[in-house]
Amino acid sequence: MNVEITDVTRRFGRNQAVAGVSLQAGPGVFGLLGPNGAGKTTLLRMMATVIPPTTGRLRLLDRDPGAYRPRREVRRRLGYLPQNLGYYPGFTVAEFVEYFALLKEMPAGRVPGAVATAIERVDLGGTAKAKLRTLSGGMLRRVGIAQAIVNEPDLLLLDEPTAGLDPEQRVRFRALLRELGQRATVVVSTHLVEDVGAACSQVALMDQGKVVFDGTPGELTAQGTEQGTGDAPLERGYTAVLAAARA
Amino acid sequence: MTAASAPAAPWSAVLGSGRLLRLELRHNAMLWLLPVAFALFWYNGYREIMALPPMWNLRAMTLQNRLLFDLMIPATGAAAWMGSREGRRSITDLVAGTARPRWSRQLATWAATTAWAEIGCLACVAVVYLITARHASWGGPLWWPAVVSVAGVPALTAIGFAAGAWFPGRFVTPLVTVVVFFGLAYGTQAASGDHSYWQISPLTAGAFDIGAAPGVASFYPYLPDLSIAQVMFTAGLTVAILGALGIPVARMRWLAAAVTAAGLAAAGTAVALAGTGRLDPHGMIAIPALHDAASDQPVRYTPVCGRTPIPVCVHPAFATFLPAVTAAVGPELTEFAGLPGAPARISQVAVVYRQDPGNGITVSGGGPGAAAFVLPDEVPGRLGTTGAEFAAQLDEGLGLQLASDVILGGSNRAAASAPSQAELAVIAGSVRFPPSVEARDLAPVFGSLLPQPGSPAAQAARRFAALTPAARHAWLAGHLAALRAGRVSLAQLP
Numbered sequence: 001m002n003v004e005i006t007d008v009t010r011r012f013g014r015n016q017a018v019a020g021v022s023l024q025a026g027p028g029v030f031g032l033l034g035p036n037g038a039g040k041t042t043l044l045r046m047m048a049t050v051i052p053p054t055t056g057r058l059r060l061l062d063r064d065p066g067a068y069r070p071r072r073e074v075r076r077r078l079g080y081l082p083q084n085l086g087y088y089p090g091f092t093v094a095e096f097v098e099y100f101a102l103l104k105e106m107p108a109g110r111v112p113g114a115v116a117t118a119i120e121r122v123d124l125g126g127t128a129k130a131k132l133r134t135l136s137g138g139m140l141r142r143v144g145i146a147q148a149i150v151n152e153p154d155l156l157l158l159d160e161p162t163a164g165l166d167p168e169q170r171v172r173f174r175a176l177l178r179e180l181g182q183r184a185t186v187v188v189s190t191h192l193v194e195d196v197g198a199a200c201s202q203v204a205l206m207d208q209g210k211v212v213f214d215g216t217p218g219e220l221t222a223q224g225t226e227q228g229t230g231d232a233p234l235e236r237g238y239t240a241v242l243a244a245a246r247a
Numbered sequence: 248m249t250a251a252s253a254p255a256a257p258w259s260a261v262l263g264s265g266r267l268l269r270l271e272l273r274h275n276a277m278l279w280l281l282p283v284a285f286a287l288f289w290y291n292g293y294r295e296i297m298a299l300p301p302m303w304n305l306r307a308m309t310l311q312n313r314l315l316f317d318l319m320i321p322a323t324g325a326a327a328w329m330g331s332r333e334g335r336r337s338i339t340d341l342v343a344g345t346a347r348p349r350w351s352r353q354l355a356t357w358a359a360t361t362a363w364a365e366i367g368c369l370a371c372v373a374v375v376y377l378i379t380a381r382h383a384s385w386g387g388p389l390w391w392p393a394v395v396s397v398a399g400v401p402a403l404t405a406i407g408f409a410a411g412a413w414f415p416g417r418f419v420t421p422l423v424t425v426v427v428f429f430g431l432a433y434g435t436q437a438a439s440g441d442h443s444y445w446q447i448s449p450l451t452a453g454a455f456d457i458g459a460a461p462g463v464a465s466f467y468p469y470l471p472d473l474s475i476a477q478v479m480f481t482a483g484l485t486v487a488i489l490g491a492l493g494i495p496v497a498r499m500r501w502l503a504a505a506v507t508a509a510g511l512a513a514a515g516t517a518v519a520l521a522g523t524g525r526l527d528p529h530g531m532i533a534i535p536a537l538h539d540a541a542s543d544q545p546v547r548y549t550p551v552c553g554r555t556p557i558p559v560c561v562h563p564a565f566a567t568f569l570p571a572v573t574a575a576v577g578p579e580l581t582e583f584a585g586l587p588g589a590p591a592r593i594s595q596v597a598v599v600y601r602q603d604p605g606n607g608i609t610v611s612g613g614g615p616g617a618a619a620f621v622l623p624d625e626v627p628g629r630l631g632t633t634g635a636e637f638a639a640q641l642d643e644g645l646g647l648q649l650a651s652d653v654i655l656g657g658s659n660r661a662a663a664s665a666p667s668q669a670e671l672a673v674i675a676g677s678v679r680f681p682p683s684v685e686a687r688d689l690a691p692v693f694g695s696l697l698p699q700p701g702s703p704a705a706q707a708a709r710r711f712a713a714l715t716p717a718a719r720h721a722w723l724a725g726h727l728a729a730l731r732a733g734r735v736s737l738a739q740l741p
Contacts, residue, residue, distance in 0.1 A: 048344040073346075080344040086340075088338070091270075102267045104346050
């Protein structure tokens with residue numbers, strides 16, 4: 001398993017953002033659903049080794065990220081797109097992706113090729129030399145995805161990756177997710193249940209810091225056949241599980 | 248361990264760091280602030296340095312005093328801006344999940360900022376030194392003042408960068424710039440005397456109360472003692488701050504703490520060394536622990552002499568002042584040449600500096616006779632001194648010294664015998680004082696050599712001064728012995 005989370009909690013002062021989460025994920029696309037404030041982003045930040053868990057056990061790529069050397073090894077094989085993507089406006093697309101390739105300690109000789117490939121994969125080949133300050137929000141999101149995949153990560157963590165993408169780009173992005181999921185573990189946190197239905201092989205639903213559902217998209221859909229609300233079957237499953245968890 | 252998780256080969260890591268540095272160099276705020284740095288230096292430093300006579304000691308020491316101060320605002324500001332970049336751009340989460348340690352990432356950004364600031368610093372040094380090399384009459388570049396400036400730049404950028412990294416925000420840049428500005432400015436003003444710890448300020452070139460003076464480091468070599476302490480201080484400060492940046496990095500905490508401690512120890516030692524400084528007679532700060540006795544040997548030189556009735560010879564570094572010297576005392580040289588007691592040649596000698604209790608410094612020099620003289624430190628262009636003021640100083644010093652020595656008979660004269668009124672009149676009539684000096688200003692100093700204003704002797708002096716130097720010479724050739732013997736009355740003066 002590339003991701004093994006056992007009874008992990010995370011506190012920020014008095015607020016418990018993640019309360020005893022246990023999850024496992026191997027290669028494939030793993031969807032992380034939940035309402036605002038459910039703890040998805042905090043869980044992703046812990047998986048990205050940005051913050052440590054308060055309690056519990058976290059193993060990534062068969063390593064313990066709590067220790068310095070394994071954490072560094074994990075980070076070399078990690079791709080992360082945070083919810084709020086900060087960027088340096090003066091950098092070009094290629095420079096920004098190259099910057100992160102270098103921070104991920106990719107072998108220097110492989111960097112130029114990897115940068116070009118990553119940019120092509122998010123359909124930004126024509127704007128590789130454009131300054132980031134000149135790009136639209138959707139294009140910036142794709143730059144963020146490019147920096148996340150530039151090192152061909154074994155563990156890819158994407159927080160709201162499709163926010164700001166137009167429908168055509170979202171369709172292409174789902175195809176990219178499926179392709180990446182062939183060899184890597186891709187964890188996608190999203191509000192958009194149609195993204196999960198189209199691309200994910202496994203899905204977890206979080207609410208109030210806890211995982212209230214863990215299964216396949218088909219199993220989530222089945223939860224909503226009788227009492228859920230929503231336009232799509234997966235939405236009905238989503239609302240039904242949430243309603244049951246809050247009852 | 249997979250290939251991706253394995254550390255890159257050493258050469259690849261170096262290449263990767265090089266690429267990172269190249270990216271940082273391309274996108275560094277200091278690059279855009281270089282024109283500001285050059286403009287500040289031109290306005291505050293360059294114009295004043297170029298107004299000074301083309302002497303290496305004057306220009307190099309003034310350069311040290313100004314350059315770092317002019318670079319301070321752009322260098323510290325740019326470093327603070329770059330240090331706060333990750334926080335301001337909300338990119339901390341993104342970079343925190345990368346393999347390269349934060350310390351390494353920060354050092355790359357700091358190094359790029361420092362590299363541009365150093366390029367600016369070296370460009371300013373190069374311009375001043377190249378121009379000085381074209382005009383200086385003697386000697387070569389003094390490198391220590393430039394080394395102190397160059398070593399001070401990383402300290403400025405380290406302070407700014409650390410402030411930006413620790414307190415990321417838009418206001419940290421102006422705030423840290425203002426704090427460092429006043430810190431540096433106060434540091435240059437706080438030094439008092441030759442044993443002050445504040446001499447460690449990299450803006451302080453030589454003895455604080457003298458500053459860059461022509462008499463310093465011309466007859467004797469430039470003492471690097473204080474410069475070495477200053478370089479040690481700025482290097483230690485830089486290392487300590489950069490080390491402190493790495494303390495939060497888990498694996499490197501102890502290494503960073505050791506680096507910080509070593510830097511602080513170096514900086515502290517340098518401050519302590521500066522406190523042991525003493526003003527040497529040649530106007531420089533000697534620090535016993537760093538002092539090389541070989542530096543106390545005078546510099547060999549061939550004097551430059553003028554073609555005047557009494558030749559005047561100066562140190563070659565002062566060659567540009569020789570015409571002014573001979574013009575200022577030319578009439579006296581003509582008047583006294585060949586008279587009994589007149590020197591065959593007048594040579595410039597080194598100024599002697601002595602630290603007084605408190606903050607004062609006594610400047611003296613010259614010999615007991617008129618054969619040796621010192622040039623005043625206030626040469627044209629320094630501290631706003633004009634050519635006329637320089638000439639007046641020469642006449643008051645060298646002219647009066649020559650006249651009194653010849654008229655009164657120098658060391659042959661009995662010590663107890665006071666000059667006669669006729670002798671005073673001839674001395675005053677031979678030396679061309681500005682009216683204000685004749686009337687008042689010099690009286691307390693040279694009261695024993697000048698007649699009272701308005702007295703019969705002063706009127707006789709005015710009469711004697713109206714003669715040409717040749718006429719005065721002719722009269723003195725026939726009457727000097729009688730004048731010294733007191734057998735000439737005021738009425739007998741021409």
